[in-house]
Amino acid sequence: MSLEPARAELLSLLGPDLILDSAGKRPYETDGLTAIREEPWAVALPRNRETVLQILDICHRHQIPLVPRGAGTGLSGGARPMREGLLLSLARLNRILEIDLENGVARVEPGVRNLAISEAVAKHGLFYAPDPSSQIACSIGGNVAENAGGVHCLKYGLTVHNVTGLVYATLDGTVRTIGGSSVDPFGFDLRALLCGSEGLLGIVLEVTVKLTPLPASKAVMLGAFHSLAAAGNTVARIISSGLIPAGLEMMDKRAIHAAEDFVHAGYPRDAAALLLCELDGTPEEVEADRERVDACMRSEGAYRVDVATDPAAQQRLWAGRKAAFPAVGRLAPDYYCMDGTIPRSRLAEVLETIDRLSGEYNLPVANVFHAGDGNLHPLILYDANVPGELERVEAFGSRILSLCVEVGGAVSGEHGVGVEKLGPMCDQFTSAELEQFHRLKAAFDPDGMMNPGKAIPTLARCVEAGGMHVHSGEEKFRHLERF
Amino acid sequence: MADATERILDQITLARDSRTTLTIAGHGSKAPLLGQRRGDGVIDLTRHHGILTYHPAELVITARAGTPLADVNAALVEQGQCLAADPPCYQGRGTLGGAVAAGISGPSRPFRGSLRDSVLGVGMVNGLAERMRFGGEVFKNVAGFDVARLLSGSEGALGVLLSVSLRVAPVPQTIVAFCRESSAAEGVILMRKWTLEPLPLTGLAWSQGKLHWRLAGTSTVVAAARKRLGGDEEDPSYWPKLRDRELPCLGSGVSYRVVVAPATHPDDGDVCIDWAGGLRWRSAALAQGQSCPVGQSPLTTSPVDPLLLRIKQAFDPGRIFNPELLRANAAA
Numbered sequence: 001m002s003l004e005p006a007r008a009e010l011l012s013l014l015g016p017d018l019i020l021d022s023a024g025k026r027p028y029e030t031d032g033l034t035a036i037r038e039e040p041w042a043v044a045l046p047r048n049r050e051t052v053l054q055i056l057d058i059c060h061r062h063q064i065p066l067v068p069r070g071a072g073t074g075l076s077g078g079a080r081p082m083r084e085g086l087l088l089s090l091a092r093l094n095r096i097l098e099i100d101l102e103n104g105v106a107r108v109e110p111g112v113r114n115l116a117i118s119e120a121v122a123k124h125g126l127f128y129a130p131d132p133s134s135q136i137a138c139s140i141g142g143n144v145a146e147n148a149g150g151v152h153c154l155k156y157g158l159t160v161h162n163v164t165g166l167v168y169a170t171l172d173g174t175v176r177t178i179g180g181s182s183v184d185p186f187g188f189d190l191r192a193l194l195c196g197s198e199g200l201l202g203i204v205l206e207v208t209v210k211l212t213p214l215p216a217s218k219a220v221m222l223g224a225f226h227s228l229a230a231a232g233n234t235v236a237r238i239i240s241s242g243l244i245p246a247g248l249e250m251m252d253k254r255a256i257h258a259a260e261d262f263v264h265a266g267y268p269r270d271a272a273a274l275l276l277c278e279l280d281g282t283p284e285e286v287e288a289d290r291e292r293v294d295a296c297m298r299s300e301g302a303y304r305v306d307v308a309t310d311p312a313a314q315q316r317l318w319a320g321r322k323a324a325f326p327a328v329g330r331l332a333p334d335y336y337c338m339d340g341t342i343p344r345s346r347l348a349e350v351l352e353t354i355d356r357l358s359g360e361y362n363l364p365v366a367n368v369f370h371a372g373d374g375n376l377h378p379l380i381l382y383d384a385n386v387p388g389e390l391e392r393v394e395a396f397g398s399r400i401l402s403l404c405v406e407v408g409g410a411v412s413g414e415h416g417v418g419v420e421k422l423g424p425m426c427d428q429f430t431s432a433e434l435e436q437f438h439r440l441k442a443a444f445d446p447d448g449m450m451n452p453g454k455a456i457p458t459l460a461r462c463v464e465a466g467g468m469h470v471h472s473g474e475e476k477f478r479h480l481e482r483f
Numbered sequence: 484m485a486d487a488t489e490r491i492l493d494q495i496t497l498a499r500d501s502r503t504t505l506t507i508a509g510h511g512s513k514a515p516l517l518g519q520r521r522g523d524g525v526i527d528l529t530r531h532h533g534i535l536t537y538h539p540a541e542l543v544i545t546a547r548a549g550t551p552l553a554d555v556n557a558a559l560v561e562q563g564q565c566l567a568a569d570p571p572c573y574q575g576r577g578t579l580g581g582a583v584a585a586g587i588s589g590p591s592r593p594f595r596g597s598l599r600d601s602v603l604g605v606g607m608v609n610g611l612a613e614r615m616r617f618g619g620e621v622f623k624n625v626a627g628f629d630v631a632r633l634l635s636g637s638e639g640a641l642g643v644l645l646s647v648s649l650r651v652a653p654v655p656q657t658i659v660a661f662c663r664e665s666s667a668a669e670g671v672i673l674m675r676k677w678t679l680e681p682l683p684l685t686g687l688a689w690s691q692g693k694l695h696w697r698l699a700g701t702s703t704v705v706a707a708a709r710k711r712l713g714g715d716e717e718d719p720s721y722w723p724k725l726r727d728r729e730l731p732c733l734g735s736g737v738s739y740r741v742v743v744a745p746a747t748h749p750d751d752g753d754v755c756i757d758w759a760g761g762l763r764w765r766s767a768a769l770a771q772g773q774s775c776p777v778g779q780s781p782l783t784t785s786p787v788d789p790l791l792l793r794i795k796q797a798f799d800p801g802r803i804f805n806p807e808l809l810r811a812n813a814a815a
Contacts, residue, residue, distance in 0.1 A: 102675050102746035126679065147625050158623065160632070161600050176790070181744040183593055183761045186773050186781035188791055189586065192599060192632035196625045213681040236540040242563055242653035282681065284703040341621040343541050373622040374541075413623035421626070428626050432613040436798070437628055443793035456627065 006062035019043040031079040040081030068199040070142025073134040076418030103181040110141025126211040129156035147196030149414035154372040160195035165208030199451040201444040215280035220314040223297035224271035224304040231273035232347035234300040247278040248372030262327035265320030332381035340404030341413035375413035426462035484533030507639035509578035548580025548644040567595035567652035580644040586636030589726040590686040599635035606645035610799030640808040641798035655699035661714035665694035667749035687759040743772030782808040
């Protein structure tokens, strides 16, 4: 690695678009996982594809590690910079290149904001379906890197289901195209591999996304329950009845109260759990589905069911859910947002276990999550200024993720692994599987220069973590003995 | 139910150590489309079958790779569910593993997603005889690279599938098929127009002077769309025949399958048009899109991108599996 000559070359290429001073670099020290910070060696803000390729060439020749970054809204530290690496922001590659109505796709640069795509095609009665909660800010390139989901992915799929083409570059400067406006290419489908690859394999230069017709009609329903189990059973009953709602979200008592105090959405404060269910389709379809969901909710013991059919009322019902994270954030100086998935059938049991662990660690938890697809977001409340508290939070969090793996789920549903979940990855994968991941990365990036140290833990790290568990006299899934 | 995992692992270990090659075989139902594989030995997946878990409320089924698709479909239908991508099941002989490895989706692809889309997890063995699992049984899972979906369409070049978990979908309440007279050019224009409307379509195809479409959903929704689109109701068996290449027009006159931007203007070479315009069965190759001769795997054409060779190397360094695929210097 030769930083000095690389700096000179980058500076002559980028001029003021290369940031080297500490003050200028400060906004890039962290992504959405603000607990983890690092000052990057330098930040590059190229404005077009050609410049990106020239940057790759410089980094390749001088063996400078590269950390790609979109809008920096990621929640797992995937864009955490490196002290001796270049932070490559793709935010300025933000042009919508083509809206191809005939083929029902849009071709966009990676820095285009998620919501900007839907806004650009709304007048044609279309939208881009994946809607991560950060959609106002997050970029499509980052969505590809993380395989972003969102409230509506239960029905409309994740990023991987809505990307038809990718143009990407590997560090050696080779630009490749996979797919395009046709729905599927023949042969190897590297689109799925790149979705969720967290910048370890290539730099996304262009994304072709599928556009979906806007539904003609919508309804939002709220069901209030006296127990989490009843709400969980309702979710299973709705899905088993053959209905796939556009969204199906659950909140527990602490989250309900926090949201109610914050935005006054009209949620029932006496409920132990509430479900929000969005239905969409033709007016006839929504009407029929409403009756079915109403029946499912009531038969599992909902004591109150509200329906919002006009946009204002719908927005009000969603307001509490959408503001849930900041609302919970008001309850404590800090909160730590977890992101695990579990089979829906284990919902009640897992929530009960989290509740017990919450008592054990003496750390309150609020639960807000995508119930329809079993994606939990327990929010652990804490105060980072209390010595030892962050460590306790991390220990609690990793037990929650181990529990997710044990019941057949995954350590990350939609936020990615980044640097945050490297430890829990050792729980989910064997050493042979992790080595397979590393060999796959090496096929794209033989020198290990693309976002090194993220997403896939080294075997040494897992062995070390395992050693720590043994040292404290506990098994890998040590929490299980307790229940 | 039959578990051949140990035998499969033994075969791969032996091939690895003796530097011989293996063909991964089911019932051979896709050979007419993708060609024959000829390794030194054969891993017979038809003796590795059975549904392992099926939880209708979770919308997930997991089965061994050699399970006939027909068995999977029968189990799903009993619970009012189905595979949304409706993969071809040639004379009922296709296996689940074969379908996923080939990565071929049926006519509902543009509307209900691809077979790859529905893959949630796989159990597999790589060329080092290592047994591994990727993905799982949950819909949202971003832990590790998406190897499960990478294997869909890789035709066994990276490893042997032992089991597959798929997301399943509810069977629509009503399914009705329609057609009307149309030229190919008019047909494609209508296909593109209708695809951008919120209609309950699960198929849009053209063959032999007719545009065909299929509506699926609740009876009220289907009735409303039917009124809007008109057309003559027809026997819905057009769709499985199209899917399984059993339509008379899909015989010897078809030499290529082509994936293409769906609005691409058709010409005389287009014998049959599926996927709302995106898949063409043709008498001649096409400059646009990706043309693949019928009877030949897209993984046997050259030149091969060196990246794909390195991915092959990462999974199967000894080139044990399906050796005709991904050859650096394959004959064109």
